[in-house]
Structure formats: C-alpha cells, structure tokens
Amino acid sequence: MPSRVGRVLDVGCGSGRLACILTTRAERVDALDRSSMMIERARRRCSEAPNLRVLEGDLLDLAVPLSTSGYDAITALASLHHMPLQSALERLAGLLRPGCRPTPPSVPRSRSVAELANPTTKACRCARPRPRWPNCGQP
Numbered sequence: 001m002p003s004r005v006g007r008v009l010d011v012g013c014g015s016g017r018l019a020c021i022l023t024t025r026a027e028r029v030d031a032l033d034r035s036s037m038m039i040e041r042a043r044r045r046c047s048e049a050p051n052l053r054v055l056e057g058d059l060l061d062l063a064v065p066l067s068t069s070g071y072d073a074i075t076a077l078a079s080l081h082h083m084p085l086q087s088a089l090e091r092l093a094g095l096l097r098p099g100c101r102p103t104p105p106s107v108p109r110s111r112s113v114a115e116l117a118n119p120t121t122k123a124c125r126c127a128r129p130r131p132r133w134p135n136c137g138q139p
Contacts, residue, residue, distance in 0.1 A: 003025065004025060004026070004027075005025060005026045005027070005073050006026065006027050006028070006072040006097075007026065007027060007028045007029075007030070007067055007069070007071050007072055008022050008025075008026040008028070008029045008030070008071060008072065008073045008074070009029075009032065009066065009067070009071045009073075009074045009075070009095060010022060010029060010030070010031045010032065010074075010075045010076075010077075011032050011059050011074065011075065011076040011079050011080075011092070012032070012033055012059075012076055012077065012078065012079020012082065013033045013038070013039075013042050013054070014033060014038050014041075014042070014078075015038055015041040015042055015045055016031055016038075016041060016042025016043070016045040016046045016052075016054065017045065018075060018077060019031035019042060019046060019052060019054070020045055020046040020049060020052070022075070023046065023049040023052050026051065026072075026073075027051060028051050028052075028053070028067075029049070029051060029052045029053070030052075030053050030055060030066060030067060030071075031046070031052060031053070031054045031055065032055045032056075032057060032059060032064065032066070033055075033056065034056070034057065034058050035056075036056055039054055039055075039056040042054050058083075059088060059091055059092075060083060060084070060087055060088065060091055066095060067095075069097070070095055070096060070097035070098075070100075071095050071096060071100070072096075072097055073100070074092050074095060074096065076088075076092070
C-alpha cells in the first residue's frame with residue numbers, strides 16, 4: 001500500500017488491528033465486520049483514531065452505509081472465504097473508485113499485519129496502476 005491513500009475499506013476487520021494501522025496511512029478508514037463482539041473490540045482498540053469509522057454489517061448487505069464515493073484501496077484479510085466469492089468480488093469491484101483495480105492478496109501465513117501495511121513489503125500490492133505509485137511494493 002502506498003504511504004498515503006484517501007479512503008480505505010477493511011472488510012472483516014475483526015479486532016481492528018489492521019484498521020488501526022491503516023489510519024496512519026489513510027485519510028479515512030471504514031472497518032467492517034459482521035460480528036458485534038469483534039466490532040466492539042475494534043472500537044476499543046482504535047478509540048483514539050479520529051479518521052476511523054467502525055461498522056457492523058455484512059459486505060453483501062447493501063443497507064450497510066459504505067462510502068458512496070468509493071474507496072482507493074480495499075483490504076480483506078482472512079475474510080473472503082467466509083462469503084460467496086463471486087458476489088463478494090463483484091461488490092468489492094463496485095466499491096473501488098474509478099482508476100483503482102482489485103488485486104488478489106498473496107500473503108504467506110508468516111507475514112504480520114504490520115508488514116502488510118508497510119510500503120516496502122512485497123506481500124501487498126498497489127490499489128492503482130503502478131505509474132501513480134512507482135515505489136509500491138519495492139524493497
């Protein structure tokens with residue numbers, strides 16, 4: 001992920017660990033999870049982040065108040081396999097802002113959440129074409 005990005009959606013945010021890290025790199029972060037217990041943990045963990053909105057709900061539920069202007073980047077660590085994949089990917093593609101492109105994650109299990117948010121980690125990929133962020137993913 002680039003060093004700065006506009007709006008990010010973290011699908012299946014769980015306890016909010018990645019969402020909290022993303023708040024240091026994004027203007028706005030929406031963290032979404034279906035579990036009320038996880039949402040409460042995320043709210044407690046990230047209570048100091050003014051640019052974080054924690055939402056309880058399902059990605060496929062169109063009533064969930066996600067950004068109508070779309071997202072520059074979307075993360076979904078360990079969550080897509082819990083939903084119908086085709087429907088989830090179509091929904092995610094529809095939530096990306098024009099010019100952004102979905103990229104499948106390729107994250108070895110040994111990678112930590114902090115490494116995923118690091119711009120020098122090869123495990124993460126650019127949400128936009130490389131010319132916009134030429135150093136994304138480079139060591």
